Amino acid sequence: MKIALLAAAAMAVAAPAMAADGPPPGMTPESVVAMSDANKDGAVTKDETERWPAGTFDRADANKDGKVTVDELKADWAANYPAK
């Protein structure tokens, strides 16, 4: 009984693929930018981030030039997602 409850709780935690409180498991800033960069210019624009959690793009675009680079995403993750 107790084990079933623990399993259910673990599944509930693992369910969201891209939770607002952390990056997707196993992903790096490099892989997220590479995956999101539809036109392959090395940076991600807002219209390329429709699948990102709300607010993530504006937060990550530190110099407000309308693009998020790998370096900006690295800095954003370092500042907002505690190391596990």
Ligand SMILES: [Ca+2]
């Ligand atoms: Ca792009």
Ligand SMILES: [Ca+2]
């Ligand atoms: Ca930028």
